Amino acid sequence: MTHDPIPSPTTSPAPSPATALAHRVSFTTPAGHLLVRGALDLEDTDRGLVPHRLPRWVRERHADAQLAMAQSQTSGVRLLLRTRATTLALQTVPTKRVYPGLPARPDGVYDLLVDDVPTAEATVRGGDTVTLDMAAGTARHDLGAAGTATFTGLPAHDKTVEIWLPHDETTTLVALRSDAPVGPAERADRPVWLHHGSSLSHGSFAASPTGTWPAVAARAAGVELVNLGLGGSALLDPFLARTLRDTPADLISLEIGINVVNADLMRLRAFVPAVHGFLDTIRDGHPDTPLLVVSPLLCPLHEDTPGPTAPDLDALRAGELRFVATGDPAEVAAGRLTLSVVRRELASLVAARADDPHLHLLDGLELYDEADHARHPLVDGLHPGPETHREVGERFAGVVRSLASGLLR
Numbered sequence: 001m002t003h004d005p006i007p008s009p010t011t012s013p014a015p016s017p018a019t020a021l022a023h024r025v026s027f028t029t030p031a032g033h034l035l036v037r038g039a040l041d042l043e044d045t046d047r048g049l050v051p052h053r054l055p056r057w058v059r060e061r062h063a064d065a066q067l068a069m070a071q072s073q074t075s076g077v078r079l080l081l082r083t084r085a086t087t088l089a090l091q092t093v094p095t096k097r098v099y100p101g102l103p104a105r106p107d108g109v110y111d112l113l114v115d116d117v118p119t120a121e122a123t124v125r126g127g128d129t130v131t132l133d134m135a136a137g138t139a140r141h142d143l144g145a146a147g148t149a150t151f152t153g154l155p156a157h158d159k160t161v162e163i164w165l166p167h168d169e170t171t172t173l174v175a176l177r178s179d180a181p182v183g184p185a186e187r188a189d190r191p192v193w194l195h196h197g198s199s200l201s202h203g204s205f206a207a208s209p210t211g212t213w214p215a216v217a218a219r220a221a222g223v224e225l226v227n228l229g230l231g232g233s234a235l236l237d238p239f240l241a242r243t244l245r246d247t248p249a250d251l252i253s254l255e256i257g258i259n260v261v262n263a264d265l266m267r268l269r270a271f272v273p274a275v276h277g278f279l280d281t282i283r284d285g286h287p288d289t290p291l292l293v294v295s296p297l298l299c300p301l302h303e304d305t306p307g308p309t310a311p312d313l314d315a316l317r318a319g320e321l322r323f324v325a326t327g328d329p330a331e332v333a334a335g336r337l338t339l340s341v342v343r344r345e346l347a348s349l350v351a352a353r354a355d356d357p358h359l360h361l362l363d364g365l366e367l368y369d370e371a372d373h374a375r376h377p378l379v380d381g382l383h384p385g386p387e388t389h390r391e392v393g394e395r396f397a398g399v400v401r402s403l404a405s406g407l408l409r
Helices: 057-063 066-074 215-222 238-246 259-264 268-285 311-318 329-334 339-352 371-373 386-405
Strands: 023-028 039-044 050-053 078-082 088-098 109-112 117-123 128-133 140-141 146-153 159-164 169-180 183-184 192-197 224-229 249-254 291-294 308-309 323-325 359-362
Touching: 039 057, 057 066, 057 238, 088 159, 117 146, 117 311, 128 268, 192 238, 192 386, 215 224, 215 371, 215 386, 238 268, 249 386, 259 339, 268 291, 268 339, 268 359, 291 339, 339 359
Parallel strands: 088 128, 192 224, 192 249, 249 291, 291 359
Antiparallel strands: 023 169, 039 050, 050 169, 078 159, 078 183, 088 146, 088 169, 109 117, 109 159, 128 140, 308 323
């Protein structure tokens, strides 16, 4: 990422009574709720406050395990506060993912910004674990203890502080301790950008929460991000369209295609009306809001080969996570979807809705194409690495500015 040097990560246990800081915000109180941004629901539990990126009614009706995990991971969720504190200690219970046979995943990163300037990062060890056996298709959840991300040496003046929570971990907020009072901050002058997409938008393989491409774009464009990038779950679900419809926003973007293909979810006959219906529902709540459809970024695995996508079992046995496309290209003529087909159909579909002057299309190849892939290949055959996230975010920032100003044509 291109920002000021960041001190080495710090990790500490929860403060003991002898060393606890003077000021404490419990996240199970209304005061704690006022600090959280980027979540659509906050669930009070006996362990703390759990931010969710989908509303309660969706979670109760649609109990898909992948969706439940993705929406609970706090991509784009952050604490926004005003304080003179020089030390902040955020106590959380993170949920780590463990994949048997694969190297341990790094701890999730907490990014701290002071007056929009990246200033420090930290991690929290321990917490709960979810063990996902991709070969067996099983999952096990084990409970663990809370830990604390500590930030010291912050400037003593009154300032706006953001703490971006890990984009790839479920995070239960327990308490925030400080050496000066903290209160909520407001940014009413910033447009709200509501984005929905796949694991690419969620931030798979980004280095930190401010390093996901939507976060890079939002910060560069000066907008407030609500990121509904949901790993494996951008599937044109009607409940997602309703959620987007009901969420306040000044501009909306939709990254569509890769999950529909790699889930082998539908055929061409169903795909086109599903996208129309998705857009129609959003328009019921946002009739004039700038709305951008983003077609798939390059993914050689599925450019001309349908899904479903599956883990490469030979790679798993060798301790590496990679994916393979298992569909038959000969069946494209019968309506099976590839990324090339999806790009063509999305372009035709947006053109057919020319009566909507606020609807726009961005070809995903403008964000990541063959030349980009030659320089920065997809890490596991599906997902971009940290450098690609940064480049895509920088490219998309200009699009966000144009959407926000009404200049995109």
